[in-house]
Structure formats: structure tokens, C-alpha cells
Amino acid sequence: MRAPGRYSATCEASPNIALVKYWGQRIPEYNVPYNSSLSLTLDGIATRTRVTFDPELPADTLELNGRPAEEGPRADVSRFLDLFRERIRRPWHARVVSRNNFPTASGMASSASGFAALAGAAMAALRLHWGLRNLSRYARRGSGSAARSIYGGFVLWRAGRRWDGTDSYAVPFRGPDYWPEFRDIACLVDGAPVKSIRSQEAMQRSVATSPVFARRQRELRKRIGRMKAAIDYRDAASLFPLIMEECDSFREVCETTDPPLDYLTSASRRILDEVRAVNREAGRPVAAYTHDAGAHVHVFTTERRAPALARRLGSLTGVRETRILRPGPGVRWLRSAGSEDPPVKLWGR
Numbered sequence: 001m002r003a004p005g006r007y008s009a010t011c012e013a014s015p016n017i018a019l020v021k022y023w024g025q026r027i028p029e030y031n032v033p034y035n036s037s038l039s040l041t042l043d044g045i046a047t048r049t050r051v052t053f054d055p056e057l058p059a060d061t062l063e064l065n066g067r068p069a070e071e072g073p074r075a076d077v078s079r080f081l082d083l084f085r086e087r088i089r090r091p092w093h094a095r096v097v098s099r100n101n102f103p104t105a106s107g108m109a110s111s112a113s114g115f116a117a118l119a120g121a122a123m124a125a126l127r128l129h130w131g132l133r134n135l136s137r138y139a140r141r142g143s144g145s146a147a148r149s150i151y152g153g154f155v156l157w158r159a160g161r162r163w164d165g166t167d168s169y170a171v172p173f174r175g176p177d178y179w180p181e182f183r184d185i186a187c188l189v190d191g192a193p194v195k196s197i198r199s200q201e202a203m204q205r206s207v208a209t210s211p212v213f214a215r216r217q218r219e220l221r222k223r224i225g226r227m228k229a230a231i232d233y234r235d236a237a238s239l240f241p242l243i244m245e246e247c248d249s250f251r252e253v254c255e256t257t258d259p260p261l262d263y264l265t266s267a268s269r270r271i272l273d274e275v276r277a278v279n280r281e282a283g284r285p286v287a288a289y290t291h292d293a294g295a296h297v298h299v300f301t302t303e304r305r306a307p308a309l310a311r312r313l314g315s316l317t318g319v320r321e322t323r324i325l326r327p328g329p330g331v332r333w334l335r336s337a338g339s340e341d342p343p344v345k346l347w348g349r
Contacts, residue, residue: 007092007127008052010334011120015102015113016041016148016155017184017290017298019243020224021250024207024217028200030165031144034207035220037157038227039148042184043176043328047113049098051081051121057093064098077118080142084122094122111199115142116149120331132330136169152176152329154231156224176327179234183306184325185299189267190318192295199293202254202261209258216249236302240288243300244275247290254293263293267318271297274313 016039024034060078062069069077081094096118100110119139123130130138132150140147147169148155153176160168206213223246230239254261264272268291275289287301287309301309306324314322 006052006054007125008050009121009124010048010050011117011124011331012046012048012334013113013116013120013146013149013331014041014043014046014152014328015110016145018145018148018292019154019227019290020220020246021292022144022157023203023250023253024213025144025200025204026159027163027165028204030168031140031142031200032165032168033144033157033159035217036159036224037145037148038173038224039145039155039157040182040184041149041152041155041176041328041330042186043326044323045100045102045113045186045325047098047100047110047117048334049096049114049117049121051118051125052095053092053122053125054095055090055092057095060093060096062096062098065100076142080115080118081122083138083141084126084128087128088126094125096121111143112145112149115139115146116331118142119146120150120333124333133169133171135331137166140165140168140170150331153178153327156228172330173228174231176329179231179327181234181303182236182327183301183303185301185306185310185313186323186325187271187297187299187313187319188321188323189265189271189295189297190320191265191267197261202257202293206253206257206261210253210256212249212256213253216253219249237285240279240285240300243288243290251291261293263295264291265295265318267316268295268297270316270318271299271313274316275299278309278312 018037018039020038022033022037026032026034060081062074062077077096085091116139119135123135136147136150139150148157151170151172154174155170156173157170227242272289275287278287279285286305287299289297289299291297310322310324313319
């Protein structure tokens, strides 16, 4: 390391939406999942994070979306930065300034983009010359799905088998330009609550209590293989039913957890019903829904159908806003023009 001083870097990362879900941890301490997963990194929504390590700081600080963060998120960030302090063998604290241009803690994968951006900024600030695979391993320690946001486009997160999670990381499957007609309509619904139970706790409840969790685990390897083949051939008619099948399987696990986990609102369910109606009217699969642990819903379709479908979904009662998103890039590092909090246009506010 260089002589003591301030070490700063800014990194931006996009959230990803899982086509095959990660739900359940084999090694909770390291955020190692039971199953591999497949996701799409999105363009147009992002977390931008600046990290400044300063040997003179008495403690870590976190500013989130323009306000000092509550103790819970600040402690999570501090524990995550401990991984980097252990690596460099220095007790330096950091000032972290982070901003999302999309809703936080509501099923839009803000933790994925947040910890991916934090990992990238911390790595660059400390001049650690890691490859993206190692960065994916570290990002996973903050939030499991952050491992996938390191890469753009369609991404595979390998669950791994080792006890310490060193073989659990994401790899790129097909880049953001591989399927240029692919679109995601992100649907924000009214009354989407901030999650009262953290996903890490909720998924372990499912592992322990859901009677269908084991069955789903047996199905996933074949489902991932079929999805990868459909993506390879850019075959929407084959891919879309698989995405909905997987989403329904995930939701069944949540709903059979004790006590049940129900992340959807009435508006969320209207979107699911509307997508089913669209496919019936077309006589073939032309769209697919999915959602993570939250009320907002993503609807996949093709570029030609996206504008009309977005208007149709946006007209549903309780749908506040829709946005058409393309496959997006992986992490990117920004050159700051002197500002420690680069401005980001907020969406959904």
C-alpha cells in the first residue's frame, strides 16, 4: 500500500433480475446458495457508490440516497468493508456515499447492485488488482445476488461445493448485446411495502419449513439447462414459459413457508393475470412475468411488443409506473470530477 492518505473510487452497478431464483443458503456465513441461478443484468437503473478510505476517520459512515443511513445498513456495510481491511491488514475506516435511482428494499434487487458497487469501489480505492471473478466472490459476501451484478447481460451464478464458498461465483453466460430485442418491463406498484423480514432470514425459514423446497431443488438443474438452451437460440416462445414456471415455483416455496411469505400486492397479482391473458390472446407465449422477494413485477417480452404491453400494464389499477429496460452492463468505474456524490436522476419517486 502507499503511504497513509485518502483512497477514493466510484463504482456503478446495475441490479439483476433472476430468471432462476436464488432462495436458500447452504452456508449462511458466506452467502453460499443451495442452487445455481441464472439472471439478467438491467440497463437504465443503477447504484452509484463512492468509497473513501481515510486513516484518520474514527468509524465508517454511510450516506444512502442523500441521508445518513440507519444503524442496520451502516453496520452491514462496515462488516463488509472488514473483508477489505483484513485483506490489506490496515484498520482504515471509510466514508461511503451511495445512491440508487430506483426503489430500495422492495424487490428490485437494490442489495445486489448496492454491494456490487460497494465491492467495486472498495477494490479500486485500495488499488487491489483483482479480476472480476474474485470481485464476484467478494460481492457475494455482502449480498448473494450481488455476485451476479458484476457482469452484464445473462449471468450464471455457480453455487459451488466447497465449504468456504471459494468456488461460488458468477460467470458471464451471454453478454448484453447477445439478444438485442429482449426487453424487461419493470412495473412499480402502489403500496409496495419495505420488507419487514430480511431476505436472508426469510429464505432460511423456507429451507427449514417449506414442504416443497426439496422438490424445487431437484427441478432446478434441468430448468437452468433448458433456459440456457432457449437463450442460446434466442427462442422467446420456449424461454417465457420456463421463466413463469420458475417464478411460480419460487412463490410456492414462499407461500408454504411457516409462517407464509407473501410479497405480492393485489396490483402485483393483476400484472401476473394480465400477462397470462396476453399469452392466451396471442395463442402463444409472447411475454413472461417474474418477481423476486418484493411486490414489483418484471415482465419480459420482445422489443416490438414492449411499448404496447407497457401501456397495457401501466393502465392496471395500482400500477404506478412502468419502464422498458434493456439488458445492461456489468460494473463500471467512474472518473469523479471532484464530487463525492455524483448526481443520479431518481426513478419511482
